[in-house]
Amino acid sequence: MATAGNSEDLPTIPILPVNTPFSSDRNISRSPSISSINNFQWTTLLVSKPGQKKGRKQLGRDPVVIERSNLVNISKLVVKELIEQSLRYGRMLDSDHMPLQHFFIVLEHVLRHGLKPKKGLLGPKKELWDILQMVEKYTPEAQDITASVRDLPTVRTHMGRARAWLRLALMQKKLADYLKVLIDHKDEALVEYFEPDALMLSDEAIIIIGLLVGLNVIDCNLCVKEEDLDCPQGVIDFSLYLRSASQVSNDSSNGDETGDAMTTVLDQKNYIEELNRHLNATVTNLQTKVESLTTTNALMKEDLAIAKNNLMALFEENRLLRRQCGREGEGYVMSASGVHVTSADSGKGRGEKGGDAEELRQRLEEERRLRKEADDELEIQMCMKAEMEVAMKLLEKDIHEKQDTIISLRRQLDDIKLINLEMYKKLQGCEASLAHKAEFISKLEAKMQSMTDTIESLEYKYKESESMRLTTEQLKQQVDLQAAHVEEQANSIEGDLKLEREWRKSLQDSMQQDRERISKLQIENGQLKLLAQKYAQLQEDYYTLKDHNMEQDKTLEELGGKLKDSKLQISDLKEEINRNRIDGTWAKDNTVSNCSACSKEFNLTRRRHHCRNCGEIFCNTCSDNTMALPSSAKPVRVCDDCHLLLLGRSTNTVMN
Structure with missing residues (x-):
């Protein structure tokens, strides 16, 4: 386990030309105000591309060693943050816990570092799942989780099975033990899967195992069946783990929480x-x-x-x-159960030797x-x-x-x-940093006090010079006759006075600038605090408006469906109104000579019939329908079109 000073140093990341405001000698921890490190891709941050390795030899260090160092340092940060979150908010963690998701992403990159690619187009591909399946050869206890992962219906890819296996091993608190078994047998199990400079074959693997052992103090409740483990992993926000040295002083307010965490750990130890x-x-x-x-x-x-x-x-x-x-x-038979006596001629023996x-x-x-x-x-x-x-x-x-x-x-x-x-x-x-900050503040206060004393002494000198000037003017008026040598003396005194005035003016200007700078800094500090409060309030408003917007979208979708149905009903009603001419006039027999539907001419055999609904004249074939109308108590003759219209209307009425 690394020391506190080393574990909190920012790991050097020379693989990407990213200009970060943090130097390697600054302490780092969580800070949501860091925005320059957000949304870094793991694949570009921790693993260099194969085409870039040849151009990195001029830096003086092997890029593979730098990759391993980056992975180890990021693993330290993620594991430390995961343990702190567990101690602060309770040890039972679920799948939605962000540091736990980050831990699985980092662990996947650690295990896949230096994995050999497949040989040729038709060669078998080296998968992490094949490596994890070998654990059950050396540890029979791992057969249960391996069989469970094979039987998962929601996982189809090898990478998804490997992720499920890692989650089950962490829930059993056997993850460090299983990986240590692989490292102990790396000569026969890992050499054919990894490159010689891979992390699992190097000395840094022992550090990773030590970090995983520390996770045995937390409990995890992960539902593997509900997670989509076949999809690619997300992006990690580095602002959760990094902060500048100027923000270390804010940790003094968390002293009580650290004390509580220490008390909890001591209780567990006891x-x-x-x-x-x-x-x-x-x-x-x-x-x-x-x-x-x-x-x-x-x-x-x-x-x-x-x-x-x-x-x-x-x-x-x-x-x-x-x-x-x-x-x-006589025959004697000895056995384990006793001695049995058999006599062939017992009667004769009794007679001879009875007693x-x-x-x-x-x-x-x-x-x-x-x-x-x-x-x-x-x-x-x-x-x-x-x-x-x-x-x-x-x-x-x-x-x-x-x-x-x-x-x-x-x-x-x-x-x-x-x-x-x-x-x-x-x-x-943290205590040393706090003491350093307090000493720096005391030095600033002492410097400010010395500047105040200097200003007071300069004001006193100015008053003395002013009194001297008045005295000199009075003497000048009194000794006006002695102008020769007194005038020269007065000129020299006036020159000195001008110098002192300029010096005083420059000091007053510098003092005024310092005061203005202090006031500006105080105003900026207040504005930053207000901005932080506004940011928190705006974030709450954003989530509230987001929920409200989602509810409105659902409401609009439901209203759109209902509006569509109502438009269809309106169009049907318009069509019925156009077809149903309620106020149509009763057609006269002498004005109509053909059927309104089939246009056949009326004669002695094809007679005229009025539709009791629309009033038009039809032949018997086109008006051979009867329907009940509001104007008549009994069913009356109607045409085919009116019959269909009235039938549909009655059907809609019954359904409604």
Whole structure:
């Protein structure tokens, strides 16, 4: 982790000829007032074009090294801003969080730096997704997120799958671990995908991993299915991360917020230390249990060996008793469950040695009972041994898991300590800058005080010279007779007086200019504050008017649709009015000789018929329709055109 002074230096960007107002020795942080860095494209800022590398050798540094340095410095700024935003507004971040979006854009450029292009027109293209899929070969835990990304229905391109994989790994807080696995196996996994001077194959990759470890203190809630990960990434606004040294003094108002953030980090550190102590105590207890179980197991093994020896002694004693009794003809079967006696001729033995057989039978029963007890004890000991072995395996597995948890917690504790150290160094830098500003202000005040004293002394000298002039004029009037030598003396005094007047006038002019300059600076300061307030107010008005404009656009679209429908209805009504001549006159029979519709001539077979709606005369074929009219209670004869018109009108009435 870099120090506070180095981490806040503006990274040199010689790839683009951009004239920025920030030098490399100035402290930088967020400032919305910086407009000269806005809307810089990442592709032109961080990665130089291949055609420009040959012309950059004259700068004295390798352009690839400068690219890697730019990527590392920008990553530091973005990660630091992301952690500060998380501590300030809460650790749960979503997809709409702007610093988080910037972090994914920067991480994508870091991982794609130095990626080899495809060989030839038909050769396979090197993709970042192919590299990330190799993580599951070395870490089986990554198989779940890799399978989840492959099954996403909304992601179709390799770049979209790589972005989804990075987001899932960050939510699991395993992103730093997975990338470290790739770096550890870079000789067999990354060499065929990256150029030799790529960032992932250089020493700067360790710095990137250290920055990613610091992100384990935040929590992310990202919905991968709803994001359009196949589209190109946006443009980053650098004004969120850069500011000039003149604006460092404004950070004094944020001291309370920094203190709260430090308190939160210290609380987390204490909690992790307490959890670590509990886990250590648990591990100690488990180790004690393992030792006690090991001792018990050894004792039980010794008891088992003793029981086996006793059993063998009993077998030997039984064999000796059989030989002494002369019962070699009988068959004895020894097994793990007991001793079984089979006799071929037991009746004959009883008759010969009745008393000895009874005694031997009792001893044999006693031996059987002892053998059975020994077998039962042996089975119990074997069951206990199996249970102890299972318990030992479970305890060993639990101990390994606890040790892994302790290692991860210790890593997180180290990361938090590094973050605390960085924030403490940043606080020291801010305090040093504030002390420097205060010292500069005190020097300006002392200089102003000295100038005021000089002006007062000059005014005192002017008064003295004025009194001397009056005295000299009186003496001149009194000694008018001695004009020769007194006139010369008066001329010299007047010359000195003129010099003093000019000096006084110049001093007054400079003092007036200084006062005017101070007043102008104060006025400009007030105007800047008013402009800042107006800008904030105008921004709020802009968002309000924008929402209002969107609502009005939606309203106009709805009114346009309704107006279109109303125009169509008006045109239909006009057409109906033109066709429906309500005030038409009743046509006379002797004036019409042809049908108004088909123009056929009337005769004895083709008779005249009046339309009860329009009053015109038609033949029977053209007026063979009946419709109910308001003027008649029953349906009357109407022509074809009037029938269609009245039918459409009644249909519209029913639908409305």
